[in-house]
Amino acid sequence: QQQVKQSPQSLIVQKGGIPIINCAYENTAFDYFPWYQQFPGKGPALLIAIRPDVSEKKEGRFTISFNKSAKQFSLHIMDSQPGDSATYFCAASSGTDKLIFGTGTRLQVFP
Amino acid sequence: NAGVTQTPKFQVLKTGQSMTLQCAQDMNHNSMYWYRQDPGMGLRLIYYSASEGTTDKGEVPNGYNVSRLNKREFSLRLESAAPSQTSVYFCAASRGLGNYGYTFGSGTRLTVV
Numbered sequence: 001q002q003q004v005k006q007s008p009q010s011l012i013v014q015k016g017g018i019p020i021i022n023c024a025y026e027n028t029a030f031d032y033f034p035w036y037q038q039f040p041g042k043g044p045a046l047l048i049a050i051r052p053d054v055s056e057k058k059e060g061r062f063t064i065s066f067n068k069s070a071k072q073f074s075l076h077i078m079d080s081q082p083g084d085s086a087t088y089f090c091a092a093s094s095g096t097d098k099l100i101f102g103t104g105t106r107l108q109v110f111p
Numbered sequence: 112n113a114g115v116t117q118t119p120k121f122q123v124l125k126t127g128q129s130m131t132l133q134c135a136q137d138m139n140h141n142s143m144y145w146y147r148q149d150p151g152m153g154l155r156l157i158y159y160s161a162s163e164g165t166t167d168k169g170e171v172p173n174g175y176n177v178s179r180l181n182k183r184e185f186s187l188r189l190e191s192a193a194p195s196q197t198s199v200y201f202c203a204a205s206r207g208l209g210n211y212g213y214t215f216g217s218g219t220r221l222t223v224v
Contacts, residue, residue, distance in 0.1 A: 009151070032210035043115075043201050043215030044154070051210075089154065096209040098144070103153035 002027060004092050006102030013080055014110050021075045021105045023090035028071070030092040034099070035064065035075050038087045047088070048075075080109045113137055117202050117216035124192045124223045132187040132219050134202030142205045143185035144169075144213070145177060147198040154201070160185055161208050192223045 005024045013019045023033075034049035050057045050064040050073065057064045061078040077084055090102040118133045136143065144159040156169030160179040174196060176188045185204075189196060199220050203213040 006153075034212060036213075041218075043203075043217050044213075045215065046212040049212065093209055096207070098142075098156070098159060098208050099213060101154045103151070 002100055004090060004100050004102045006090050006105060008105060009103070010106045010108075012108045012110065015081060017080050017109070019077050019080055019084075019107055019109070021088055021090070021107070022072060023074065023092075023102050024070075024072045025092050025100075026071065027092070027094060029094040030100075031095070032093045033064070033066065033073050034091050035062075036089040036091065036101075038089065038104075040086075044087075044089055077107075080107075082109050082111055085109050114214050115202055115204050115216035117200075117219050119219060120217070121220050122222070124189075124221065126193060126223060128192050129188065129190050130192065131189075132200055132202075132221075133184070134186065134216060135184045136202075136204040136214070137183065138204060138214065139182070140204040140214075141182070141207045142211075143179065144203040144205075145175075145185070145187045146201045146203065147171065147196075148201060148218075149198050157187065157200075192221075194223045197221060197223045 035047045036044035037047040038044040048059045063076040066073045087104045087106050089104050091099040093099045115136045141162045145157040146154045155171045158177040160166045163182045178186045202216045205211040205213045
């Protein structure tokens with residue numbers, strides 16, 4: 001019940017495409033859903049986060065869509081660029097507990 | 112501000128050797144974490160410290176020990192390194208448990224031969 005299931009494991013798109021990464025959870029107590037971006041040789045960095053009181057949040061070309069009834073949330077990258085090539089992790093937490101991370105998606109954006 | 116600083120960046124150990132990975136944060140955050148990252152396995156939590164003076168086991172604590180030396184520093188010790196501990200280790204810090212973003216260090220790449 002504490003798991004966050006992330007898919008796909010890897011994703012290849014061309015420049016300008018809209019990659020979508022999906023995450024699903026079971027614990028209905030989760031109320032914070034961040035996404036992290038990790039470049040090779042670096043630590044993960046917080047990209048964008050959403051709380052369940054909204055269904056969508058945009059920051060630049062990055063959008064989180066949240067479906068509370070389906071217990072799913074996804075990351076969309078608009079007009080993807082080769083510089084977006086990285087590993088993306090979704091995560092979730094509840095109240096005063098630590099984050100639970102998904103297993104990551106390696107995204108490659110080709111020119 | 113440096114954020115979260117990890118040392119060393121690279122290390123090669125022989126099986127059975129011991130070492131301590133150091134982590135320090137300058138954000139005055141209460142909670143700190145140690146993760147390991149292996150290909151296809153994502154980030155797995157080894158130990159965490161919710162606040163100064165407390166430590167708790169995570170998902171994969173066997174073979175490791177930790178010390179929350181003070182609010183700034185959280186070290187990870189391998190008492191007798193094994194090849195299975197070859198990994199990239201990340202330290203992270205957050206204001207507290209729950210709905211706070213984590214700031215990660217740049218990692219330590221450890222190889223045990």
